[in-house]
Amino acid sequence: MEFTFQVPTEIIVGQGCIRKNAEKFSQFGKKALVVKSASAEKNGSLADILHALREQGIEGKVLDSVPANPTPEDVQALCGYAPEFSFVVAVGGGSAIDAAKGVAVLAANDVPPSAMYDKSYRNTPLPVIAVPTTCGTGSEVTAVSVLTVGESKQSFSSPDLLPKAAFLDAGYLKTLPMRVMLDTALDALSHSVEAYLLADSWSNDMIAEQAFRNFAKYKEALERREFTDEDRALMLYTATLGGIAIYVGGTSAVHTMGYPITVLKDIPHGRACALTLGEYIGFVYDANKEKVDTMCKLLQVDGIRGFQEMLKGLIGETAVYTEEEIRGFVEIAAEAAMKKKNAKPITREDIFALYCKALCPQK
Numbered sequence: 337m338e339f340t341f342q343v344p345t346e347i348i349v350g351q352g353c354i355r356k357n358a359e360k361f362s363q364f365g366k367k368a369l370v371v372k373s374a375s376a377e378k379n380g381s382l383a384d385i386l387h388a389l390r391e392q393g394i395e396g397k398v399l400d401s402v403p404a405n406p407t408p409e410d411v412q413a414l415c416g417y418a419p420e421f422s423f424v425v426a427v428g429g430g431s432a433i434d435a436a437k438g439v440a441v442l443a444a445n446d447v448p449p450s451a452m453y454d455k456s457y458r459n460t461p462l463p464v465i466a467v468p469t470t471c472g473t474g475s476e477v478t479a480v481s482v483l484t485v486g487e488s489k490q491s492f493s494s495p496d497l498l499p500k501a502a503f504l505d506a507g508y509l510k511t512l513p514m515r516v517m518l519d520t521a522l523d524a525l526s527h528s529v530e531a532y533l534l535a536d537s538w539s540n541d542m543i544a545e546q547a548f549r550n551f552a553k554y555k556e557a558l559e560r561r562e563f564t565d566e567d568r569a570l571m572l573y574t575a576t577l578g579g580i581a582i583y584v585g586g587t588s589a590v591h592t593m594g595y596p597i598t599v600l601k602d603i604p605h606g607r608a609c610a611l612t613l614g615e616y617i618g619f620v621y622d623a624n625k626e627k628v629d630t631m632c633k634l635l636q637v638d639g640i641r642g643f644q645e646m647l648k649g650l651i652g653e654t655a656v657y658t659e660e661e662i663r664g665f666v667e668i669a670a671e672a673a674m675k676k677k678n679a680k681p682i683t684r685e686d687i688f689a690l691y692c693k694a695l696c697p698q699k
């Protein structure tokens with residue numbers, strides 16, 4: 337047994353937590369860049385952040401809204417080199433928080449966006465404070481940023497990019513469109529499941545198992561498409577648990593296989609992952625029966641079949657792809673997917689078969 341478990345992000349949870357804890361911002365300096373999703377005005381999060389910054393005598397510069405699935409070039413276009421700023425506030429879903437991590441690098445370093453990946457920058461990225469406003473990403477507690485590069489997604493990471501603080505106020509979820517609630521909840525579930533079933537996952541078992549227990553509590557609300565304030569609060573917290581699970585353990589082939597579906601077919605990230613998650617669980621079952629059974633029990637689903645049925649219900653209608661399209665996904669995803677610490681070794685042929693079962697079930 338050998339592992340390190342450290343989650344340094346300060347996690348502040350509760351209604352109104354930004355205004356109640358405005359002084360937390362003051363330790364990072366007097367000039368902040370605010371990187372936001374387009375929804376940050378509507379859900380009230382931006383107003384709370386600007387209020388807290390003003391109260392602390394901090395100047396906040398609000399950048400243009402981050403587009404969905406941003407590229408490194410999109411990140412550079414947001415701000416670029418801006419050494420007069422001392423920290424970054426990220427507010428929104430995964431795209432905004434991941435873009436903010438890039439902004440944190442590029443604002444502190446006069447370098448091209450490729451430097452985020454090859455780490456050819458010298459100055460420490462600006463500190464990041466994260467305010468997630470969806471219930472999926474987990475990026476508020478990870479050191480990783482995942483951006484769209486070509487036909488897939490590529491990540492860069494650094495311990496410096498781990499947000500210093502994460503504010504979780506479920507009130508911001510109230511205005512989230514139903515489809516985004518479902519898709520991001522699927523992303524969070526996928527994080528916990530994937531991390532739980534990695535080859536050497538037990539360092540985060542306690543986190544993932546608690547996420548499964550929580551999920552069981554709001555599963556019916558997801559199925560009904562109706563949420564109480566308590567459901568939203570638990571969903572946001574559970575998404576952060578999923579983030580901790582992947583921060584400690586990582587994701588599996590499922591995430592890698594989801595990337596081309598998102599980039600080429602414009603399927604939101606969480607739903608794209610969920611599309612192959614059910615078949616993946618069936619694939620790894622013989623290598624990890626005990627944990628899959630425990631997971632299904634905690635999620636309160638009737639075995640693998642019950643898990644797959646639940647996913648189908650939450651995913652809703654899906655497109656069916658041709659074998660040629662699937663071969664394209666395999667081409668993009670296979671190499672990276674095979675390198676993950678999957679519960680059992682996975683080959684290119686396995687990946688093709690998983691995609692086919694999930695995306696063209698008549699084959």
Ligand SMILES: [Fe+2]
Nearest residue numbers: 473523527605
């Ligand atoms: Fe994800």
